[in-house]
Amino acid sequence: MQKIKSFFYMLLIICFFSSSVLALTPDQESINDPLVRIKDITRIKGVRDNQLIGYGLVVGLNGTGDSKSSQFTVQSVANMLSNFGIMVNPGDLGTDNVAAVMVTATLPPFVHEGSEIDVTLSSIGDADNLQGGTLLMTPLHGPGGNEVYAVAQGPVSIGGFNEGGGGNQVKQNHTTVGRVPNGALIEKEVPMSFTNNKHITLVLANPNFATAQRISDVINGTFGYTPQGGYYAQAIDAGQVEVKVPNYYENKVVNFISRLEQLEVRPDTEAKVVINERTGTIVMGHNVRLSKVSVAHGNLTVTIATQENVVQPDPFTDGQTEVTEETDINVAEEDSRLMVLPKGSSISDVVKGLNAVGASPRDIIAILQAIKQAGALHAELEIM
Secondary structure, three states: OHHHHHHHHHHHHHHHHHHHHHHHOOOHHHHHOOOEEHHHHEEEOOOOOEEEEEEEEEEOOOOOOOOOOOHHHHHHHHHHHHHOOOOOOHHHOOOOOEEEEEEEEEEOOOOOOOOEEEEEEEEOOOOOOOOOOEEEEEEEEOOOOOOEEEEEEEEOEOOOEEEEEOOEEEEEOOOOEEEEEEEEEEOOOOOOOOOOOOEEEEEEOOOOHHHHHHHHHHHHHHHOEOOOOOEOEEEEEOOEEEEEOOHHHOOOHHHHHHHHHOOEEOOOOOOEEEEEOOOOEEEEOOOOEEOOEEEEEOOEEEEEEEEEEEEOOOOOOOOOOEEEEEEEEEEEEOOOEEEEEOOOEOHHHHHHHHHHOOOOHHHHHHHHHHHHHOOOEEOEEEEO
16 A cells, blocks of 8 residues: 555656656747746836927027018917017018927826926927027917916027939928927926736737736736735736735835836747838737638739930931930730648748748738638738
8 A cells, every 4th residue: 555655646747747848848838938027018008108298489490480461470479579678560570580390298107306308399380490499488288278387498409401402402301390309498396196906917018818817827827826815916907917015115116116016937929910001010919820721923024115216317408306216115024923821821931922022021021911802811911
């Protein structure tokens, strides 16, 4: 009886170590999906950016500002001067060195009064160039429009130029859009609350049920069980993981979040093919799969070349010199080739197969769309 028990104990030990070895053996998915920090794929709920907007004037332009037909610019200048006790007739103002702009900025979380942020200016009149201008003091409001969260002012940088003369013009970048680096001072802070009844919620950048569960498992594997025997982390849905703050971190929440965000997890990725038809760019995930499918591909090339010829009349005749056009049309078509992609083909098989039939990036776009339409592409096809 004792020998039988010893045999079963030995068998259990062998099974345990065998399962551990199998668990530690990385599969193909693990190799292609790297370990990343939780902070790189999530954010803390309640910690967010806020958008600011304001209306301002850029002065000091070299005759490239708004014309008098931009009545709001003329009125804005008149109102500004009246604030300084200078009363003028708006019709007497010249505004070619002034441009009306909309000022936008992003207020990041946890910035405090006196901090500086960048602002972006966009002309709303008919100004040609904001180069060399200076933004006058502009209050920046939040969505409500009542509170002033920052005040912007400073020299404008456009990162380009717009020069011309004698009918010629050289232009680089958008000269009617500029920036003022560190041009806005924070006047009012936005309170941030990232804990709710001793709980923190992680919001996934790319919602995914598998990734949310993996994050929960990694956190529970690190911090163990609560005093009540429960879990510290729980996946609420595909985009949220709720984490309970341990009692020993109750007065050190920032320390807990810092440690939490450094944990590594292997995110799950969807089978997706992203296509940009304008640039011919194709990006396919490693887990894209195909059913068995045949692809025929042939290139039809049509070349039309037009050449102008000058025909001179014979000497001492009444003929006139004329210009004639000679058109040459060439049509060439490659032999169609048939490529069979077996079922379960991976991304490398797809690329090799499509390259084998001589498909260019734009050809591959059409082929992938046709394969998706045939139901053989088992991935989401996203066209930008």
